[in-house]
Amino acid sequence: MRIIKLKKEHLRDFVGSLSAFGKLYAPQARGEKSFVLKELKDLSNLRLDYRRTILPPKKFFNRPDETILNFSSDNGYQAAADANGGRRVLFGLHACDIKGLEILDWVMRDGYRDEKYFQRRERTAVIGVSCEPDESCFCLAMQADNVETGYDLFLSDVNSCYLVTVRTSLGDDMVNANQELFQEVGKDTIEAFKKKTHAHARKLDDMCDLSVSQMPELIELEYMSDIWKDYAKRCLSCGSCTMVCPTCTCYDIRDEVELDQQRGTRKKRWDSCFFPDYAAVAGGENFRAEAYSRFRYRYLHKQDGFVAKYGRSSCVGCGRCIEICPAKIDLRDVIKSIEGVT
């Protein structure tokens, strides 16, 4: 492992140089309090003090809405060209989001390997950056506060500089292309890094009193509990929490047809298990017709089914679902209610 130092005054130069490795995306402000990951056209718009972006980086790989096929009545179905297959650099991802991408990889690899997804992943560099948690963060409970893989470079903020962990050969190329910007790590920086890491861990610990280790058993035991119904009374079934979730992957497939009825496009679009028709089949049967059964299903999947299949929850504790919920339902409260610790 190679760890070097980048002084903060050199950050912009370094970020600017990354466009040589692909189209550059980075966190930027949108409105007063919101941030988005979008193409960085002006270096002065870079905001590394962001807490979370509205949408997680899954949007680059599993597109919210994309054309997958073109069809016509005489020619049948033809694969649409991938408009998202070019080289990209995602700069400034937090550990939880990097973990989220790793979880997406498991799902996309399992069974039928989604080659289009992996082509996009392989052509995209990931550069992580350390974060300052806020009141909606609970990554510690979801073991996503720290990542060892899933990035090319990771920048850890140490006061006046960043410690840069070089994880991949591509990351090494990025550093080597800008050698003059980097320095060896001195003793003072190491000490400062230790202090900072320790303080960060303590802050996360103080903020987060959540434990999910017994959730699969408790969800099973409390399957018929009124807790689900009580929360579901507030839930609007709007699906916002699933849209902003870094690891929700459900999609719908639908056709858009031209007026002549002879040609059109087939689209893949994010779907949500909260939507009433999500588990409905033709003929009227709906396996989760009740709002509470859909509300419960999200927890059943994230905290039980996923654990059974992959050995951990698919939640990374990013807090997006908490921030976005119009009914102010806090996932941590639901978990605590199930655990009986409220």
Place this chain on the structure above:
Amino acid sequence: MSVELLKPELARIVRIKPMVEDHHLFQVRFEDAETVESFRHRPGQFVEMSVIGSGEMPISISSSPTRRGILEFCVRRVGRVTNALYRLPQNSLLGLRGPYGNGFPIEEMKGNNLLIVAGGLGMVPLRSLLWYALDNRRDFKEITLMYGCRSPAEMLFRYELETLTVRDDMSCLLTVDDKAGQEWDGNVGVATDLFAGVEFDAANTYAAICGPPIFYKYVIQKLLERGFSKGRILMSLERKMKCGIGKCGHCGIGGAKKLVCIDGPIFTYWDVVDMREVI
């Protein structure tokens, strides 16, 4: 080569056979001769069928893999896409991709007795298994079919199945809930009534069952009473299988511990006995 997993191949409807009201049998052949040759399926698998300009839907393959070249799909007219399918004349093109799902564990079932219990539309995926077993008759010991419908007019594959009642190498038991004033000189009663008078060597029999939700409840109860082990009861589950490749999420059961499209649609009762929201 395209990396798009969801791309259908063109296939032609070579014949449409109306069976009972709102249930047609569509005989379909891939346009590409190589695909006709290379397509292999197992009894119990399904395809994603596209009606060009209307959309896509999961449909069980009703024909046996032993009858190659033409694929048969018994489709009930019930939703938007099936209605569009019913508007297509013979010789129309449609899209197919698949086959998907696990299918019946036929290697494991060989050498055993086979009991097929179907209710209503449940005959559709089981017909593939029935003809597979009959075409490989020596691979199975006793073969029994029990099929129940609401009325004679709703019995799928009626004439085909009636020809089986005279075969002496299998037992074909048909019943209707109600004659409904129609011509019928067979059994009257629900599918589970057919168990009376039939002896089973449950330890050496696989039961393959498919039908509406209430059917599963009573048939499983009957099979357990007759000493069937849960692992020998094979059931075909229906879900909204949008993608067929285990990615879109819609067919998850038990908190997506299982996805019906890739882990199923055939499950043993043991596989799902502890799972919620299964039937």
